[in-house]
Amino acid sequence: MTRRLTKSAKDSNPTELNNIFLPVSRQLQSVEELLKTWSGESSPVLKKMAKEVISNQGKLIRPGVLLLIARHLGYRGNNDITVAAAIEAIHVASLIHDDIIDGSDIRRGNKTASKSFGADFSLLLGDFFFIRSIHNIMSLKDRNLSEMITQVAQQMVEGEIEELAQSYNFSLSQAQYMKIIEKKTASLFLTSCRLACRLGKASRKEQAALEKYGLNLGLVFQIIDDLIDLVGSPLETGKSGFSDLKEGRITLPVILALKQTGPEAASQLESLLRKTKKGSEKENFSILLNILKKTGALDLTVLQAENLAAKAREAVMVLKPSPYRESLLDLVDFVIFRKG
Numbered sequence: 531m532t533r534r535l536t537k538s539a540k541d542s543n544p545t546e547l548n549n550i551f552l553p554v555s556r557q558l559q560s561v562e563e564l565l566k567t568w569s570g571e572s573s574p575v576l577k578k579m580a581k582e583v584i585s586n587q588g589k590l591i592r593p594g595v596l597l598l599i600a601r602h603l604g605y606r607g608n609n610d611i612t613v614a615a616a617i618e619a620i621h622v623a624s625l626i627h628d629d630i631i632d633g634s635d636i637r638r639g640n641k642t643a644s645k646s647f648g649a650d651f652s653l654l655l656g657d658f659f660f661i662r663s664i665h666n667i668m669s670l671k672d673r674n675l676s677e678m679i680t681q682v683a684q685q686m687v688e689g690e691i692e693e694l695a696q697s698y699n700f701s702l703s704q705a706q707y708m709k710i711i712e713k714k715t716a717s718l719f720l721t722s723c724r725l726a727c728r729l730g731k732a733s734r735k736e737q738a739a740l741e742k743y744g745l746n747l748g749l750v751f752q753i754i755d756d757l758i759d760l761v762g763s764p765l766e767t768g769k770s771g772f773s774d775l776k777e778g779r780i781t782l783p784v785i786l787a788l789k790q791t792g793p794e795a796a797s798q799l800e801s802l803l804r805k806t807k808k809g810s811e812k813e814n815f816s817i818l819l820n821i822l823k824k825t826g827a828l829d830l831t832v833l834q835a836e837n838l839a840a841k842a843r844e845a846v847m848v849l850k851p852s853p854y855r856e857s858l859l860d861l862v863d864f865v866i867f868r869k870g
Protein backbone atom coordinates (compact mmCIF):
# COMPACT_ATOMS: atom_id res chain seq x y z
CA MET A 531 0.00 0.00 0.00
CA THR A 532 1.22 3.46 -0.72
CA ARG A 533 1.91 5.90 2.06
CA ARG A 534 -0.94 7.95 0.81
CA LEU A 535 -3.43 5.14 1.26
CA THR A 536 -2.32 4.11 4.71
CA LYS A 537 -1.14 7.35 6.23
CA SER A 538 -3.14 10.08 4.56
CA ALA A 539 -4.02 12.01 7.66
CA LYS A 540 -6.13 14.61 5.91
CA ASP A 541 -8.41 12.75 3.56
CA SER A 542 -10.13 15.30 1.40
CA ASN A 543 -13.86 15.55 0.93
CA PRO A 544 -16.25 18.03 -0.67
CA THR A 545 -17.08 19.63 2.70
CA GLU A 546 -13.44 20.43 3.12
CA LEU A 547 -13.41 22.02 -0.33
CA ASN A 548 -16.45 24.12 0.60
CA ASN A 549 -14.52 25.36 3.61
CA ILE A 550 -11.47 26.14 1.51
CA PHE A 551 -13.57 28.21 -0.88
CA LEU A 552 -15.57 29.90 1.90
CA PRO A 553 -13.92 33.32 1.36
CA VAL A 554 -15.24 33.31 -2.24
CA SER A 555 -18.39 31.20 -1.84
CA ARG A 556 -20.70 34.01 -2.97
CA GLN A 557 -18.65 34.57 -6.13
CA LEU A 558 -18.48 30.83 -6.87
CA GLN A 559 -22.25 30.68 -6.61
CA SER A 560 -22.45 33.48 -9.19
CA VAL A 561 -20.10 31.53 -11.48
CA GLU A 562 -22.45 28.54 -11.32
CA GLU A 563 -25.45 30.75 -12.05
CA LEU A 564 -23.71 32.45 -14.96
CA LEU A 565 -22.80 29.09 -16.53
CA LYS A 566 -26.45 28.06 -16.31
CA THR A 567 -27.59 31.19 -18.15
CA TRP A 568 -25.23 30.42 -21.04
CA SER A 569 -26.96 27.13 -21.74
CA GLY A 570 -30.35 28.78 -21.30
CA GLU A 571 -29.78 30.93 -24.38
CA SER A 572 -29.24 28.04 -26.77
CA SER A 573 -31.48 25.88 -28.98
CA PRO A 574 -33.75 23.33 -27.22
CA VAL A 575 -31.56 20.25 -27.83
CA LEU A 576 -28.38 22.08 -26.90
CA LYS A 577 -30.11 23.61 -23.88
CA LYS A 578 -31.13 20.16 -22.63
CA MET A 579 -27.64 18.71 -23.07
CA ALA A 580 -25.86 21.72 -21.59
CA LYS A 581 -28.21 21.75 -18.61
CA GLU A 582 -27.47 18.12 -17.88
CA VAL A 583 -23.72 18.65 -18.07
CA ILE A 584 -23.78 21.80 -15.93
CA SER A 585 -26.04 20.23 -13.31
CA ASN A 586 -23.42 17.50 -12.95
CA GLN A 587 -21.12 20.21 -11.64
CA GLY A 588 -17.47 19.54 -10.87
CA LYS A 589 -15.48 20.84 -7.95
CA LEU A 590 -14.93 24.32 -9.48
CA ILE A 591 -11.31 24.20 -8.37
CA ARG A 592 -9.93 26.37 -11.19
CA PRO A 593 -12.55 29.14 -10.81
CA GLY A 594 -12.03 28.93 -7.04
CA VAL A 595 -8.29 29.50 -7.44
CA LEU A 596 -8.88 32.45 -9.75
CA LEU A 597 -11.37 34.08 -7.38
CA LEU A 598 -9.17 33.56 -4.30
CA ILE A 599 -6.20 35.16 -6.03
CA ALA A 600 -8.15 38.07 -7.51
CA ARG A 601 -9.63 38.83 -4.08
CA HIS A 602 -6.29 38.44 -2.36
CA LEU A 603 -4.86 41.01 -4.74
CA GLY A 604 -7.65 43.42 -3.86
CA TYR A 605 -9.84 43.03 -6.94
CA ARG A 606 -13.41 43.99 -6.03
CA GLY A 607 -15.21 44.23 -9.40
CA ASN A 608 -17.46 41.66 -11.07
CA ASN A 609 -15.36 40.66 -14.06
CA ASP A 610 -13.72 37.89 -12.06
CA ILE A 611 -17.06 36.02 -12.20
CA THR A 612 -17.09 36.15 -16.02
CA VAL A 613 -13.45 35.13 -16.28
CA ALA A 614 -13.89 32.30 -13.76
CA ALA A 615 -16.94 31.03 -15.67
CA ALA A 616 -14.90 31.12 -18.89
CA ILE A 617 -12.18 29.02 -17.25
CA GLU A 618 -14.75 26.49 -16.06
CA ALA A 619 -16.37 26.38 -19.51
CA ILE A 620 -13.01 25.56 -21.14
CA HIS A 621 -12.53 22.85 -18.53
CA VAL A 622 -16.01 21.42 -19.14
CA ALA A 623 -15.44 21.50 -22.93
CA SER A 624 -12.10 19.74 -22.59
CA LEU A 625 -13.57 16.97 -20.43
CA ILE A 626 -16.46 16.40 -22.85
CA HIS A 627 -13.95 16.06 -25.68
CA ASP A 628 -11.60 13.96 -23.54
CA ASP A 629 -14.38 11.51 -22.68
CA ILE A 630 -15.10 11.04 -26.39
CA ILE A 631 -11.39 10.41 -27.05
CA ASP A 632 -11.04 8.03 -24.06
CA GLY A 633 -14.36 6.31 -24.71
CA SER A 634 -15.28 6.96 -21.05
CA ASP A 635 -18.82 6.18 -19.92
CA ILE A 636 -18.72 7.55 -16.39
CA ARG A 637 -17.57 10.84 -14.88
CA ARG A 638 -18.47 12.37 -11.53
CA GLY A 639 -20.53 9.26 -10.85
CA ASN A 640 -22.81 9.97 -13.80
CA LYS A 641 -22.97 9.07 -17.45
CA THR A 642 -20.59 11.14 -19.57
CA ALA A 643 -22.05 13.37 -22.28
CA SER A 644 -20.71 11.00 -24.95
CA LYS A 645 -22.49 8.07 -23.30
CA SER A 646 -25.73 10.03 -22.92
CA PHE A 647 -25.86 11.84 -26.24
CA GLY A 648 -23.35 10.02 -28.46
CA ALA A 649 -19.99 11.23 -29.76
CA ASP A 650 -21.54 13.43 -32.47
CA PHE A 651 -23.78 15.50 -30.20
CA SER A 652 -21.29 15.68 -27.35
CA LEU A 653 -18.50 16.81 -29.69
CA LEU A 654 -20.66 19.79 -30.64
CA LEU A 655 -21.65 20.35 -27.01
CA GLY A 656 -17.95 20.60 -26.16
CA ASP A 657 -17.52 23.09 -28.99
CA PHE A 658 -20.41 25.12 -27.60
CA PHE A 659 -18.81 25.48 -24.17
CA PHE A 660 -15.46 26.26 -25.76
CA ILE A 661 -16.88 29.01 -27.96
CA ARG A 662 -18.98 30.46 -25.14
CA SER A 663 -15.87 30.72 -23.06
CA ILE A 664 -14.01 32.70 -25.72
CA HIS A 665 -17.07 34.84 -26.46
CA ASN A 666 -17.54 35.82 -22.83
CA ILE A 667 -13.91 36.63 -22.25
CA MET A 668 -13.94 38.78 -25.39
CA SER A 669 -16.95 40.69 -24.07
CA LEU A 670 -14.64 42.13 -21.39
CA LYS A 671 -12.63 43.87 -24.14
CA ASP A 672 -9.27 43.18 -22.59
CA ARG A 673 -7.04 41.69 -25.26
CA ASN A 674 -4.67 40.25 -22.66
CA LEU A 675 -7.40 38.17 -21.07
CA SER A 676 -8.60 36.86 -24.46
CA GLU A 677 -5.07 35.97 -25.48
CA MET A 678 -4.51 34.02 -22.29
CA ILE A 679 -7.65 31.96 -22.88
CA THR A 680 -6.89 31.14 -26.51
CA GLN A 681 -3.28 30.35 -25.67
CA VAL A 682 -4.24 27.91 -22.94
CA ALA A 683 -6.80 26.20 -25.17
CA GLN A 684 -4.05 25.65 -27.74
CA GLN A 685 -1.71 24.23 -25.09
CA MET A 686 -4.38 21.84 -23.86
CA VAL A 687 -5.02 20.58 -27.39
CA GLU A 688 -1.28 20.10 -27.89
CA GLY A 689 -0.98 18.19 -24.62
CA GLU A 690 -3.93 15.96 -25.41
CA ILE A 691 -2.61 15.21 -28.91
CA GLU A 692 0.85 14.42 -27.60
CA GLU A 693 -0.60 12.10 -24.96
CA LEU A 694 -2.62 10.30 -27.59
CA ALA A 695 0.39 10.02 -29.89
CA GLN A 696 2.49 8.50 -27.08
CA SER A 697 -0.03 5.76 -26.20
CA TYR A 698 1.71 2.41 -25.73
CA ASN A 699 5.13 4.05 -25.97
CA PHE A 700 6.85 2.17 -23.15
CA SER A 701 9.97 4.28 -23.61
CA LEU A 702 8.13 7.47 -22.68
CA SER A 703 10.43 9.38 -20.35
CA GLN A 704 9.41 11.14 -17.19
CA ALA A 705 10.35 14.46 -18.79
CA GLN A 706 8.02 13.76 -21.73
CA TYR A 707 5.21 12.78 -19.34
CA MET A 708 5.71 15.97 -17.31
CA LYS A 709 5.55 18.09 -20.47
CA ILE A 710 2.31 16.40 -21.51
CA ILE A 711 0.60 16.95 -18.16
CA GLU A 712 1.92 20.49 -17.99
CA LYS A 713 0.19 21.24 -21.27
CA LYS A 714 -3.02 19.28 -20.93
CA THR A 715 -3.73 20.04 -17.25
CA ALA A 716 -1.35 22.37 -15.43
CA SER A 717 -1.64 25.06 -18.10
CA LEU A 718 -5.25 25.74 -17.13
CA PHE A 719 -4.33 26.07 -13.44
CA LEU A 720 -1.47 28.39 -14.36
CA THR A 721 -3.73 30.43 -16.63
CA SER A 722 -6.34 30.76 -13.86
CA CYS A 723 -3.61 32.35 -11.74
CA ARG A 724 -2.41 34.56 -14.60
CA LEU A 725 -5.90 35.84 -15.36
CA ALA A 726 -6.40 36.66 -11.68
CA CYS A 727 -3.06 38.50 -11.64
CA ARG A 728 -4.23 40.62 -14.57
CA LEU A 729 -7.53 41.43 -12.88
CA GLY A 730 -5.89 42.17 -9.52
CA LYS A 731 -2.93 44.06 -11.01
CA ALA A 732 -0.36 41.81 -9.35
CA SER A 733 3.22 43.01 -8.94
CA ARG A 734 5.90 41.14 -10.88
CA LYS A 735 6.94 39.31 -7.73
CA GLU A 736 3.37 38.27 -6.94
CA GLN A 737 2.78 37.15 -10.52
CA ALA A 738 5.94 35.02 -10.60
CA ALA A 739 4.97 33.38 -7.31
CA LEU A 740 1.39 32.73 -8.40
CA GLU A 741 2.45 31.27 -11.74
CA LYS A 742 4.75 28.89 -9.89
CA TYR A 743 1.85 28.02 -7.58
CA GLY A 744 -0.56 27.35 -10.46
CA LEU A 745 1.89 25.26 -12.46
CA ASN A 746 2.85 23.05 -9.52
CA LEU A 747 -0.69 22.70 -8.23
CA GLY A 748 -1.78 21.61 -11.70
CA LEU A 749 1.03 19.08 -12.01
CA VAL A 750 0.14 17.61 -8.61
CA PHE A 751 -3.51 17.49 -9.63
CA GLN A 752 -2.77 15.38 -12.72
CA ILE A 753 -0.23 13.09 -11.03
CA ILE A 754 -2.77 12.31 -8.31
CA ASP A 755 -5.46 11.87 -10.98
CA ASP A 756 -3.24 9.29 -12.69
CA LEU A 757 -2.50 7.59 -9.37
CA ILE A 758 -6.15 7.31 -8.35
CA ASP A 759 -6.97 5.85 -11.74
CA LEU A 760 -4.94 2.88 -10.48
CA VAL A 761 -5.59 2.77 -6.75
CA GLY A 762 -8.79 4.78 -6.28
CA SER A 763 -12.23 3.43 -5.65
CA PRO A 764 -14.69 4.18 -8.49
CA LEU A 765 -17.23 5.12 -5.79
CA GLU A 766 -14.95 7.93 -4.70
CA THR A 767 -13.47 8.92 -8.04
CA GLY A 768 -16.83 8.80 -9.85
CA LYS A 769 -14.95 7.30 -12.83
CA SER A 770 -14.23 3.74 -13.87
CA GLY A 771 -10.76 2.65 -12.79
CA PHE A 772 -7.74 1.64 -14.88
CA SER A 773 -8.91 3.80 -17.76
CA ASP A 774 -5.35 4.96 -18.51
CA LEU A 775 -4.10 1.36 -18.73
CA LYS A 776 -7.01 0.33 -20.93
CA GLU A 777 -6.17 3.14 -23.33
CA GLY A 778 -2.42 2.51 -23.23
CA ARG A 779 -1.71 5.86 -21.56
CA ILE A 780 1.68 5.65 -19.92
CA THR A 781 1.44 7.54 -16.65
CA LEU A 782 4.03 8.31 -13.97
CA PRO A 783 3.56 5.13 -11.87
CA VAL A 784 4.13 2.97 -14.95
CA ILE A 785 7.16 5.01 -16.07
CA LEU A 786 8.69 4.68 -12.60
CA ALA A 787 7.93 0.94 -12.40
CA LEU A 788 9.55 0.33 -15.79
CA LYS A 789 12.59 2.26 -14.57
CA GLN A 790 12.86 0.26 -11.34
CA THR A 791 12.62 -3.23 -12.85
CA GLY A 792 15.12 -5.30 -14.77
CA PRO A 793 14.55 -6.05 -18.49
CA GLU A 794 12.67 -9.30 -17.78
CA ALA A 795 10.13 -7.79 -15.42
CA ALA A 796 9.82 -4.78 -17.70
CA SER A 797 8.88 -6.95 -20.66
CA GLN A 798 6.32 -8.81 -18.47
CA LEU A 799 4.88 -5.43 -17.48
CA GLU A 800 4.76 -4.29 -21.10
CA SER A 801 3.04 -7.43 -22.29
CA LEU A 802 0.45 -7.12 -19.50
CA LEU A 803 -0.15 -3.52 -20.45
CA ARG A 804 -0.65 -4.49 -24.08
CA LYS A 805 -3.14 -7.18 -23.08
CA THR A 806 -5.34 -4.75 -21.20
CA LYS A 807 -6.06 -3.20 -24.59
CA LYS A 808 -8.30 -6.07 -25.60
CA GLY A 809 -10.41 -6.46 -22.52
CA SER A 810 -10.57 -5.44 -18.93
CA GLU A 811 -9.43 -8.74 -17.43
CA LYS A 812 -9.53 -8.11 -13.71
CA GLU A 813 -6.60 -10.45 -12.96
CA ASN A 814 -4.38 -8.47 -15.33
CA PHE A 815 -5.05 -5.33 -13.37
CA SER A 816 -4.28 -6.94 -10.05
CA ILE A 817 -0.99 -8.38 -11.37
CA LEU A 818 -0.14 -4.97 -12.77
CA LEU A 819 -1.00 -3.24 -9.54
CA ASN A 820 1.16 -5.70 -7.62
CA ILE A 821 4.14 -4.92 -9.86
CA LEU A 822 3.56 -1.21 -9.36
CA LYS A 823 3.45 -1.71 -5.59
CA LYS A 824 6.43 -4.09 -5.43
CA THR A 825 8.67 -1.79 -7.43
CA GLY A 826 7.81 1.08 -5.10
CA ALA A 827 6.48 3.02 -8.10
CA LEU A 828 3.30 4.07 -6.30
CA ASP A 829 5.20 5.43 -3.28
CA LEU A 830 7.65 7.15 -5.56
CA THR A 831 4.78 8.77 -7.45
CA VAL A 832 3.40 10.16 -4.19
CA LEU A 833 6.84 11.42 -3.26
CA GLN A 834 7.17 13.28 -6.54
CA ALA A 835 3.71 14.80 -6.10
CA GLU A 836 4.69 15.87 -2.58
CA ASN A 837 7.82 17.58 -3.88
CA LEU A 838 5.78 19.57 -6.38
CA ALA A 839 3.20 20.37 -3.69
CA ALA A 840 6.01 21.75 -1.54
CA LYS A 841 6.99 24.05 -4.41
CA ALA A 842 3.39 25.28 -4.69
CA ARG A 843 3.24 25.98 -0.95
CA GLU A 844 6.60 27.74 -0.99
CA ALA A 845 5.46 29.94 -3.87
CA VAL A 846 2.25 31.02 -2.16
CA MET A 847 4.14 31.99 1.01
CA VAL A 848 5.63 34.89 -0.96
CA LEU A 849 2.20 36.57 -0.79
CA LYS A 850 1.21 38.68 2.20
CA PRO A 851 -0.88 36.79 4.77
CA SER A 852 -4.65 36.76 4.18
CA PRO A 853 -7.57 34.33 4.49
CA TYR A 854 -7.29 33.89 0.71
CA ARG A 855 -3.66 32.84 1.01
CA GLU A 856 -4.65 30.32 3.70
CA SER A 857 -7.20 28.83 1.33
CA LEU A 858 -4.63 28.58 -1.47
CA LEU A 859 -2.37 26.70 0.93
CA ASP A 860 -5.17 24.38 2.10
CA LEU A 861 -6.03 23.68 -1.51
CA VAL A 862 -2.60 22.15 -2.05
CA ASP A 863 -3.39 19.62 0.71
CA PHE A 864 -6.83 18.99 -0.74
CA VAL A 865 -5.39 18.23 -4.17
CA ILE A 866 -2.69 15.92 -2.91
CA PHE A 867 -4.86 13.97 -0.46
CA ARG A 868 -7.98 13.83 -2.59
CA LYS A 869 -9.51 10.50 -3.44
CA GLY A 870 -11.80 11.68 -6.18
Ligand code: FPP
Nearest residue numbers: 623624625627628660683686687690714715
Ligand atom coordinates in the same frame (compact mmCIF):
# COMPACT_ATOMS: atom_id res chain seq x y z
C1 FPP B 1 -8.43 14.90 -18.75
O1 FPP B 1 -7.32 14.11 -18.59
C2 FPP B 1 -8.25 15.83 -19.91
C3 FPP B 1 -7.58 17.00 -19.91
C4 FPP B 1 -6.95 17.50 -18.68
C5 FPP B 1 -7.42 17.86 -21.10
C6 FPP B 1 -8.24 17.49 -22.30
C7 FPP B 1 -7.95 18.44 -23.44
C8 FPP B 1 -8.54 18.38 -24.65
C9 FPP B 1 -9.58 17.37 -25.00
C10 FPP B 1 -8.16 19.36 -25.69
C11 FPP B 1 -8.63 20.76 -25.37
C12 FPP B 1 -10.03 20.99 -25.68
C13 FPP B 1 -10.64 22.20 -25.57
C14 FPP B 1 -12.05 22.34 -25.91
C15 FPP B 1 -9.92 23.39 -25.08
P1 FPP B 1 -7.44 12.59 -18.16
O2 FPP B 1 -8.04 11.80 -19.26
O3 FPP B 1 -6.11 12.16 -17.67
O4 FPP B 1 -8.40 12.69 -16.91
P2 FPP B 1 -9.76 11.94 -16.60
O5 FPP B 1 -9.33 10.72 -15.86
O6 FPP B 1 -10.52 12.89 -15.73
O7 FPP B 1 -10.44 11.65 -17.89
Ligand code: MG
Nearest residue numbers: 628629632634
Ligand atom coordinates in the same frame (compact mmCIF):
# COMPACT_ATOMS: atom_id res chain seq x y z
MG1 MG C 1 -9.87 11.01 -19.65
